[in-house]
Amino acid sequence: MVMADLEARAERAASRRGFLIGLPAYVYLILFFAIPLLIVAVYSFATRTSTGATALSDWNLDAWARVFSAAPARVFVRSFLLAAATTVLCLVFSYPFAYWIATRSPKVRSLLLVLVMIPFWSNFLVRTYAMKFLLGSEGPLSIISQLLGGEPVRLLFTVWAVLIGLVYGYMPFMILPLYAALERMDWSLVEAARDLYAGGWDAFRKVTLPLSMPGVVAGSVLVFIPALGAYVVPAILGGGSPPYLGDYIVLQFLTARNWPFGSALSVSVMLIMLIATIFYFRRGGRTL
Amino acid sequence: MNEATTPRPLVDRLLAAHGWLVYLFFYAPIIVLTVFSFNDNSRVGVWTEPSLRWYRAMIQNDDVMRAIRNTLIVAAVSTVVSVVLGTAAAISMERYRFRGQRTLDGLLYLPIIIPDVTMAVMMLLFFTQAFGFLEGLTGIRLSLGLGSISLAHIAFNISFVAVVVRARLAGMDPHLTEAAADLYASPWQTFRKVTLPLIMPGVAGGALLALTLSLDDVVVTSFVTGPGSTTLPVYVFGLVRREVSPLINAVSTAMLVASILLVAVSLGFQRRSAPVATTSETDEGDTDGPTAPMAGRVSRVGADAGGV
Numbered sequence: 375m376v377m378a379d380l381e382a383r384a385e386r387a388a389s390r391r392g393f394l395i396g397l398p399a400y401v402y403l404i405l406f407f408a409i410p411l412l413i414v415a416v417y418s419f420a421t422r423t424s425t426g427a428t429a430l431s432d433w434n435l436d437a438w439a440r441v442f443s444a445a446p447a448r449v450f451v452r453s454f455l456l457a458a459a460t461t462v463l464c465l466v467f468s469y470p471f472a473y474w475i476a477t478r479s480p481k482v483r484s485l486l487l488v489l490v491m492i493p494f495w496s497n498f499l500v501r502t503y504a505m506k507f508l509l510g511s512e513g514p515l516s517i518i519s520q521l522l523g524g525e526p527v528r529l530l531f532t533v534w535a536v537l538i539g540l541v542y543g544y545m546p547f548m549i550l551p552l553y554a555a556l557e558r559m560d561w562s563l564v565e566a567a568r569d570l571y572a573g574g575w576d577a578f579r580k581v582t583l584p585l586s587m588p589g590v591v592a593g594s595v596l597v598f599i600p601a602l603g604a605y606v607v608p609a610i611l612g613g614g615s616p617p618y619l620g621d622y623i624v625l626q627f628l629t630a631r632n633w634p635f636g637s638a639l640s641v642s643v644m645l646i647m648l649i650a651t652i653f654y655f656r657r658g659g660r661t662l
Numbered sequence: 663m664n665e666a667t668t669p670r671p672l673v674d675r676l677l678a679a680h681g682w683l684v685y686l687f688f689y690a691p692i693i694v695l696t697v698f699s700f701n702d703n704s705r706v707g708v709w710t711e712p713s714l715r716w717y718r719a720m721i722q723n724d725d726v727m728r729a730i731r732n733t734l735i736v737a738a739v740s741t742v743v744s745v746v747l748g749t750a751a752a753i754s755m756e757r758y759r760f761r762g763q764r765t766l767d768g769l770l771y772l773p774i775i776i777p778d779v780t781m782a783v784m785m786l787l788f789f790t791q792a793f794g795f796l797e798g799l800t801g802i803r804l805s806l807g808l809g810s811i812s813l814a815h816i817a818f819n820i821s822f823v824a825v826v827v828r829a830r831l832a833g834m835d836p837h838l839t840e841a842a843a844d845l846y847a848s849p850w851q852t853f854r855k856v857t858l859p860l861i862m863p864g865v866a867g868g869a870l871l872a873l874t875l876s877l878d879d880v881v882v883t884s885f886v887t888g889p890g891s892t893t894l895p896v897y898v899f900g901l902v903r904r905e906v907s908p909l910i911n912a913v914s915t916a917m918l919v920a921s922i923l924l925v926a927v928s929l930g931f932q933r934r935s936a937p938v939a940t941t942s943e944t945d946e947g948d949t950d951g952p953t954a955p956m957a958g959r960v961s962r963v964g965a966d967a968g969g970v
Contacts, residue, residue: 392758399751410788504691603777
């Protein structure tokens, strides 16, 4: 009896200590994250006055009604299609690439991986700018094309430039989970399939591909989510028009000065991402 | 690793060709940019002769130098604070059980998932409200600047540090701390002499991640910056949207070199700590090395929205 009581007391003390150790971080996140999140949610019900200021009174659903109107719906659809195209392109190019790395000898493998990591950790803004420089009508590609008697490259400020930029920026997010899934796969299963007279393609389709599915799902979510809210790439390579979700939200705050509408949009984007993330954790995201 | 399943030579050659094309895609823009940053011509695409003209212009540009100074201040402050808070949060989550833990766990993950743009909006509205509130309360008028930028960076960095350190803690043998306690070490001694040395690679990885995120951030910073407190990425972003110029080429190349140096440091650090790190999986240590720290960056999910 006494022992049990002592143990319970020790456990309570430990649990209190655990809470106190993390307390500064929790307080910080409540103050500088949870409360700001709450403020955005509250703003989405506020009123925009004729001067563009936000009045925290006359609570209404105007901003939310506008989120579901035609113009934002077009932006949502456009961004969704762009993010989907980015994801598919990343997957198509990354799968053979990750497969190739995963089937090299361990020494070569780690060298090839480092070569993926260098651009991955490099400044994203600079990489996007490098793409703009390369694709520009006065850029090196254009000059070469003209020297060869062709036309100057006119890709910049088109949807294609944005797509190239997004694939360029987010492809490592696809490669790494795919590589992780393929690398830890049990290759003796493929051998077994071959022993049972499966052709190379059949063995791949029926064994390798299903086994690497967690990597496919993880990579797709990791590319799709940031691509959906992308701001920097469309702003630099697309010139900001037509707007995608990211620039559309920024526009509401910095140019249109419609904070309630911008807040409602931000909350919607966040909810979409939250749902996608929950899907990701349910479907093998833990394997990362 | 799989002799029996070695793909036929043709498939293998196609895979290799594709692989090198992907590397070309990754590196061509960076290399072209770097080469042209040494171009003397003020027309960006036309090569005349190599020179350091634009690097000189960069060093003599007061705006660029002030932006670099601001960036470094914010990065240093936010990294130090978020490493301390994030590591403590990781230990609290991974080593203890207490009431309300799951809610706080969710709160700790949310900044990683949230899109950059939403985070930026949150911070702008928060500081607008908070400054108004403080002025009404104390009469002191605060404004956006290095302070608000640092506070915002800490808010997203804590979570990234915590994720990386937790991954490390999860792989640690809990009996080690029990053993220390059995030998009459106080909780603080146990932390200093057992836990901290063992999780050090995780803490260092978290610090590097926080540093990189802070140095790279454009979107959140541009919403909470004030006059004179512009950071380098925000300054460059402003220029880059409008034009392509040799000066931006030079500044960009300098930023690129800085981030590659950071990768080199982190790789060197990992290689050195690898034997300690992977006691149970020594033969896998080589391949796990590069991917393990990525987990943090990869799982940046939504927070990466168009940024960094």
